Amino acid sequence: xxxxxxxxxxxxxxxxxxxxxxxxxxxxxxxxxxxxxxxxxxxxxxxxxxxxxxxxxxxxxxxxxxxxxxxxxxxxxxxxxxxxxxxxxxxxxxxxxxxxxxxxxxxxxxxxxxxxxxxxxxxxxxxxxxxxxxxxxxxxxxxxxxxxxxxxxxxxxxxxxxxxxxxxxxxxxxxxxxxxxxxxxxxxxxxxxxxxxxxxxxxxxxxxxxxxxxxxxxxxxxxxxxxxxxxxxxxxxxxxxxxxxxxxxxxxxxxxxxxxxxxxxxxxxxxxxxxxxxxxxxxxxxxxxxxxxxxx
Amino acid sequence: xxxxxxxxxxxxxxxxxxxxxxxxxxxxxxxxxxxxxxxxxxxxxxxxxxxxxxxxxxxxxxxxxxxxxxxxxxxxxxxxxxxxxxxxxxxxxxxxxxxxxxxxxxxxxxxxxxxxxxxxxxxxxxxxxxxxxxxxxxxxxxxxxxxxxxxxxxxxxxxxxxxxxxxxxxxxxxxxxxxxxxxxxxxxxxxxxxxxxxxxxxxxxxxxxxxxxxxxxxxxxxxxxxxxxxxxxxxxxxxxxxxxxxxxxxxxxxxxxxxxxxxxxxxxxxxxxxxxx
Numbered sequence: 001x002x003x004x005x006x007x008x009x010x011x012x013x014x015x016x017x018x019x020x021x022x023x024x025x026x027x028x029x030x031x032x033x034x035x036x037x038x039x040x041x042x043x044x045x046x047x048x049x050x051x052x053x054x055x056x057x058x059x060x061x062x063x064x065x066x067x068x069x070x071x072x073x074x075x076x077x078x079x080x081x082x083x084x085x086x087x088x089x090x091x092x093x094x095x096x097x098x099x100x101x102x103x104x105x106x107x108x109x110x111x112x113x114x115x116x117x118x119x120x121x122x123x124x125x126x127x128x129x130x131x132x133x134x135x136x137x138x139x140x141x142x143x144x145x146x147x148x149x150x151x152x153x154x155x156x157x158x159x160x161x162x163x164x165x166x167x168x169x170x171x172x173x174x175x176x177x178x179x180x181x182x183x184x185x186x187x188x189x190x191x192x193x194x195x196x197x198x199x200x201x202x203x204x205x206x207x208x209x210x211x212x213x214x215x216x217x218x219x220x221x222x223x224x225x226x227x228x229x230x231x232x233x234x235x236x237x238x239x240x241x242x243x244x245x246x247x248x249x250x251x252x253x254x255x256x257x258x259x260x261x262x263x264x265x266x267x268x269x270x271x272x273x274x275x276x277x278x279x280x281x282x283x284x285x286x287x288x289x290x291x292x293x294x295x296x
Numbered sequence: 297x298x299x300x301x302x303x304x305x306x307x308x309x310x311x312x313x314x315x316x317x318x319x320x321x322x323x324x325x326x327x328x329x330x331x332x333x334x335x336x337x338x339x340x341x342x343x344x345x346x347x348x349x350x351x352x353x354x355x356x357x358x359x360x361x362x363x364x365x366x367x368x369x370x371x372x373x374x375x376x377x378x379x380x381x382x383x384x385x386x387x388x389x390x391x392x393x394x395x396x397x398x399x400x401x402x403x404x405x406x407x408x409x410x411x412x413x414x415x416x417x418x419x420x421x422x423x424x425x426x427x428x429x430x431x432x433x434x435x436x437x438x439x440x441x442x443x444x445x446x447x448x449x450x451x452x453x454x455x456x457x458x459x460x461x462x463x464x465x466x467x468x469x470x471x472x473x474x475x476x477x478x479x480x481x482x483x484x485x486x487x488x489x490x491x492x493x494x495x496x497x498x499x500x501x502x503x504x505x506x507x508x509x510x511x512x513x514x515x516x517x518x519x520x521x522x523x524x525x526x527x528x529x530x531x532x533x534x535x536x537x538x539x540x541x542x543x544x545x546x547x548x549x550x551x552x553x554x555x556x557x558x559x560x561x562x563x564x565x566x567x568x569x570x571x572x573x
Contacts, residue, residue: 056473063403091474103466108488121474 003075004292005178005210006032006055011069013050013059013234021066024050025234028069029291032178035208037201039225039242041215041257047234048214052180055212056094057086074177091121095171096180097200100187101163105155111135111166112151115173122174138169142199161192168200175207182214197224218261222246227289230254232279240286250286252278300568307567313560320554324374331367339522350542357542359532365542368524369550375525376554379440380505384498387444391451392494396482398452399459410456416449422511429517439518443508447501454497458490465489492569499565503558510551526551 013025025047032038040048053059054067057078071078073093078086098104105114112128115135119126126134132151139147142165155163164185171179184200185193201224204211215221221228221242228245230238230253238251249255256279304311328334332353342362350357356365398409416424428442462468463486471485510527512518519525526547533543565571 058469058472087475089475096470096473098466098470100466104470106467106471106485106489108491117471117476118474 002034003072004031004033005036005074006030006212007070007072007292008051008055009070009072009291011051011054011071012067013047013054014066016064016066023234028231028234028236030229030236030239031292032210032212034177035205035210037204037211037213037224037226039213039215039221039228040231041218041221041228042231043216043257046231048216048231049182051231052096052182052212052214055178055180056090056096091118092174093176094178094180095174095176096182097167097171097184099183099185101167101185102155102158102160102187104167105163107154107156110152110154111158115151115170118170118173134173135169138173139166141203142166142169144169159192160188161196164188164192164196165199168196168203172203172207172209176209178210178212179204180212180214183216184213186215186217193220218246218258230257235280236283237279237281238284238286240284240289244286244289248286250284252276252281254284303567304564307564309560310564310567313557313562313564316553316557317561320373320557321377323370324377327370327374331364331370333364333367336363336367337371337522337524347536347540349540356546357540359529359543360536360540365529365546368529369526369547372524372526372529372547373550373554375436375519375523376506376509377502379436379443379509380502382440383443383447383505383509384501386440387447388451388494388498390444391448392455392487392490394448395452395455396459396487399456400463400482400486401478406456409452413449413452413456416446417453419446421446422508425508425512426515426517429512434517434520436519436523439509439512442512443505446508447505450501451494451497454493455490458493459486462486462489492571496562496566496569496571499558500562501558503555503562506558507551507555 008031009029011025011028012023014021014023016022028047028051030038030040040051042048050059055071055073055078059065060067073089081089105111112132112135115138116126116128116131119131119134135151136147139150144150144162144165150158150162150166155166158166168184181200185196188196197220203209213221213225225242228238228240228242229236230245230251232253238245238249238254245254246258249258256273256276304314323330331337333340340361340363342358344362345354345358346362347360348354348358348362354364354366356369358364359368394409394413398406398413424446425442428445429438432438432442459482468481468485471481476485506526509518510525510530513525513527514531516528516531518527521528529547530544530551533540533547536543
């Protein structure tokens with residue numbers, strides 16, 4: 001079996017504050033196989049986004065952050081890599097999509113210029129005309145009907161949905177093997193979000209890109225992900241295939257999370273406990289979903 | 297362009313600013329053609345026509361050695377403008393770079409850079425420039441150095457605050473994620489978003505630089521005679537008030553017009569570029 005695209009083992013993160021160390025992640029293990037779509041679900045502050053930043057190596061430069069644990073990318077130890085080598089992975093083998101597509105694009109540059117910058121990461125000497133041609137093809141891939149017009153526009157001239165598509169096209173432009181999607185489209189309205197997610201799912205399937213999908217939206221996760229990790233207060237509490245987990249949530253916290261979704265049938269806003277000792281119950285792993293190497 | 301004209305039309309004061317500055321710049325640039333007595337910018341003596349009130353051909357009168365005030369004011373404008381532009385051309389890049397680094401890099405770098413900036417900001421600008429001029433020889437170049445030394449911290453503070461807020465924008469994180477270098481993020485991502493604010497401040501500042509430079513030469517610490525300078529002209533004439541009023545009033549008005557014009561223009565620019573106050 002080939003090495004998984006991403007393997008995280010016992011990842012711990014703490015921040016040094018005035019009152020000593022504050023532990024944020026208490027030993028997270030997860031893996032993503034090649035071309036697999038894996039979701040990391042949890043409430044705000046549970047540690048989803050910091051996990052993504054650690055994978056990209058953005059948190060390591062923070063002086064107050066203390067990180068331990070193993071991080072493997074395509075079988076290579078990320079922490080053992082030099083800074084330069086690790087830096088080369090970003091934007092080429094790994095890329096990321098953010099919550100708010102419009103603010104993720106610099107308002108002072110046209111889309112074509114920003115695309116050019118992205119493509120330069122892979123082919124440093126790429127010319128403007130060549131980049132524009134490639135960009136147009138990629139925009140066509142995300143169902144943008146007039147790529148030339150979009151390329152000549154500034155981000156604020158495009159709708160949120162358009163910008164989201166542009167972001168997806170940019171993120172996939174260099175054919176990364178891992179795409180991290182941090183609550184993509186949360187800032188968009190529901191119909192646009194659904195369209196762009198479908199687009200993204202089709203594209204990553206076609207390119208065989210592994211995706212780490214970070215979200216708090218269970219409905220979206222169910223449609224998008226093959227496998228799901230539920231995270232609560234810096235610990236993984238449940239892990240299973242999407243179907244297993246949604247049909248039979250076993251961890252008390254997962255059940256609470258699912259009950260928290262307001263029903264469209266109008267039964268009012270559900271009552272759930274903010275905090276419960278039950279939520280701290282040990283990790284539940286569904287059948288056939290162990291971590292590679294035998295560690296749960 | 298259409299929007300620019302519309303804003304100018306809806307705000308008559310902005311239009312006045314544009315006109316005043318256009319007048320000042322045209323006078324300074326074409327001084328050699330406009331000045332009735334171009335040679336009067338230097339050490340010329342004409343005791344037949346000394347200390348004359350405004351009359352033809354001396355529309356602003358003549359000074360104590362018989363030089364035409366109007367010609368001298370035009371040439372003084374040229375020197376003031378050159379001084380203002382040079383000071384900003386040096387102070388702005390320095391201030392902006394330090395502000396960007398402090399705002400983006402953060403940590404100890406930020407602390408050290410901003411505290412140094414605060415030290416400069418804590419000394420009243422004119423006092424700082426005066427003490428520098430006291431140490432240096434009073435020449436135009438040294439005047440520029442003194443004014444530059446007191447001017448850059450304002451840009452550092454402005455850009456530092458802008459960079460701090462731009463840093464939190466999504467596109468900065470997005471650039472970092474795809475592996476952009478710190479230099480790229482600072483100068484290619486953050487800086488272009490600060491340009492409108494910097495430009496507006498520069499326009500407003502041109503007026504103040506001229507005012508400070510005039511203040512310095514009023515105190516005898518700036519441009520030295522016989523080179524015409526608005527500040528020293530006012531200082532010179534002040535001794536003969538109120539009898540020879542034209543010796544002070546016209547150079548004083550000239551300073552007023554330039555400073556007022558640049559202020560109005562700066563306000564207009566702020567509106568056109570949509571910069572928040």
